[in-house]
Amino acid sequence: MTDLIPDTVENAAATPEKDQPFHLLGLKPDEYQRIRDILGRRPTSGELAMYSVMWSEHCSYKSSKVHLRQFGHKVTEAMTKNLMVGMGENAGVVDIGEGWAVTFKIESHNHPSYIEPFQGAATGVGGIVRDIISMGARPVAVMDALRFGAIDHPDTNRVVNGVVSGISFYGNCLGLPNIGGETWFDPVYQANPLVNALAVGALRHEDLHLANAKGVGNLVVLFGARTGGDGIGGASILASDTFAEGGPTKRPAVQVGDPFAEKVLIECCLGLFAGDCVEGIQDLGAAGISCATSELAANGDGGMHVTLDNVLLRDPTLTAEEILMSESQERMMAIVRPDKLDAFLAVTTKWDVEASVLGEVTDSGRLVIEWKGQTIVDVDPRTVAIDGPVYNRPMEYPAWLDALQADSPTTLARATDGDELKKQFLAILGSPNEADTDWITNQYDYYVGGNTALHTPDGAGMIRIDEVSGLGVALSTDANGRYCQLDPYVGAQLALVESYRNVASSGATPLAVSDCLNFGSPENPEVMWQFARAVEGLADGCLELGIPVTGGNVSFYNQTGDVPIHPTPVVAVMGSIDNVARRLPSGWQDEGENLYLLGVTADELGGSAWAGAVHDHLGGIPPHVDFTAEKDLAGLLGAAAHEGIVTCAVDLGTGGFLRAVADGVLRFGVGARVWIDEIVARDGVDATAALFSETQARALVSVAREDDVKFRGLCDGRNVPVLRVGVTDKRSGELEVQGQFSIAIDQLRSVHRATLPAHFGAVVGA
């Protein structure tokens, strides 16, 4: 096989009429024609390989680009003042003070995680961690937003077990704490689970590095794991078609990850940056060498000359096209000054990492790749990496949406007495989307590294960055596909404010956003409409809250059969806190503290957990978003945490007030007595709404008696409506809703905890 003649540029020019299997690589006829127009000839099979992967939806953002531009436009100067690196780089970088910066990003690995859940999810973690390393940061924590099919579907067990084991395997081996995330079950994700992995890293300001190929004569070095046949999938078609019969069999589309190799790679990259041995480092993810070479060249001086024979191979039978497209994991590409190559190699040798020089940076404006002494690629890298196709896809208001919104939850039967309320409450608490996820999170190491201040079940994860000053960051990921199905514009904003509120409830100040936008097929005009609305909602919301989107990714073509998933824009908000010792946990610990509800309650049950778990209903409109109220609430929580006058804060989200009370009780097993009469009287709602409505901009806090006056003064001063709604009770061992019902904590816990183990097996470490 290796002695077959590669398809050279010369050959391509001489054989313009050769039939090329572009459609099998996902290219449309007009895209193929455009490649021919750009090159002025037919592409070689290597060029076709590169264009096809780089112009794929995943790499080129061709359907989403026109909408994503809003994130760049809808910003103010104040929003970007802490932003050291914005969208478009591997990950955004935010200044958090004291000379520290934080980089974070969330990315999807949905489709591989359905084919091979374990490796798919594991390599999802590995990929996002490499994005963080390439910015010069040390990764400090990971999180995951997961969506699975119906909890009782026979295939869900396979996917859940595989994905969770894959995440825990990779993250635990790397030594990164997994501090949070969320898990939902819904039939729309049956054949298309979502695995969105987030990583966060910390760096000193001066250690920031950008990946570009500048400096003519600088060397292009590939290092890390060897290149093998992982994740090539369709590329093998190219090879077999080019070389007629007897070509390689179709390669698998999955990749296998090696977390120990990645751990070494982290230390190696940090060593290279610290020793000033590199100009820049780019991680290799989707589209492998094709992506790294074209992006580095396009972002740098514009040219690069690469000899592909120098790539260290795990499998010597790989063809040039396969090497260009391989997605073998744990690889990085560096730009190194020639006089620093020895120092570079000294570091890689120390870490036992293999490296090879592939070529050099040029100012020719061309990316030229040689293979066996012949030129097989000669392209303008910008046409590959930047100026790909851009589509203004048709959009259409969904035909079914008006009927869905008209199907309001007001017609659903409400409880008439305390016993019924109790039954409904337990149904919500034990429902798959509200149930305790400790079956999942107990498989993750959330303390490794010794800097974890908050983790699941707290509403946000928190990590200490500076071990002396206590400076830290808090992160939360949220998305409510049910809300988004009802209204993608408002639904995306609800994901944003929920995440924002979770971070604020930990005592941190929200600073920046990363998003992972999961949608159905962009070729479906109704899905495209949902996408456009969600992006618009998110961009408008970020502008209102004054926090910028720093990066993220878009995942299209998520559907089960012909049914697209609910729009699922996962929003990760990152905030900073001066000292993690001032953090607020999501539960009270002491006797006799007052419980206060911040914010007002309206009757908002559209898309709620109550409608879903009690009535199996999805319809109406989602809760209203009030950005001013959210900002006031966040400001209050930050100030109260800073002054130490609240002892805990629980954000009110799905499940409403009573769900938040249950969270507060279950966090440390301390009971509470709450009353709703005053909520009912002040806000004009009934008991069902008081307990289960999902009105936004609310939080529940516990305040020690001696801080009562100070706390109420703070609320008045900041215009946040406040009601005393209960007291903590260490002795009762109960959650009591006065005049309605009471439940023993043990019962509460067993209902909350039973759901996942009942389907997936015993809880680890319980």
Place this chain on the structure above:
Amino acid sequence: MPKVIVEVMPKEVLLDPAGKATARALQRFGDGEITDVRIGKRFEITISGEVTPKLLEHIAEVSKDVLSNDVIEDVISIRVAD
């Protein structure tokens, strides 16, 4: 009682991290001739009674569906032990 031996290997083109680590360890012990190691699985399945073609067919089926993950592994041999 007869035994059926099933052998499963990671797919040749995919990375085998454990095999790679083992190869490097062996190389550190100084044996320069070892260039690669791949680690697979061997199942010894004890049968009560006779090994019929039908039974072997059944074992082939479970080997593919249960004993291996055909996305990343291949069943490379199924044979009756001597």
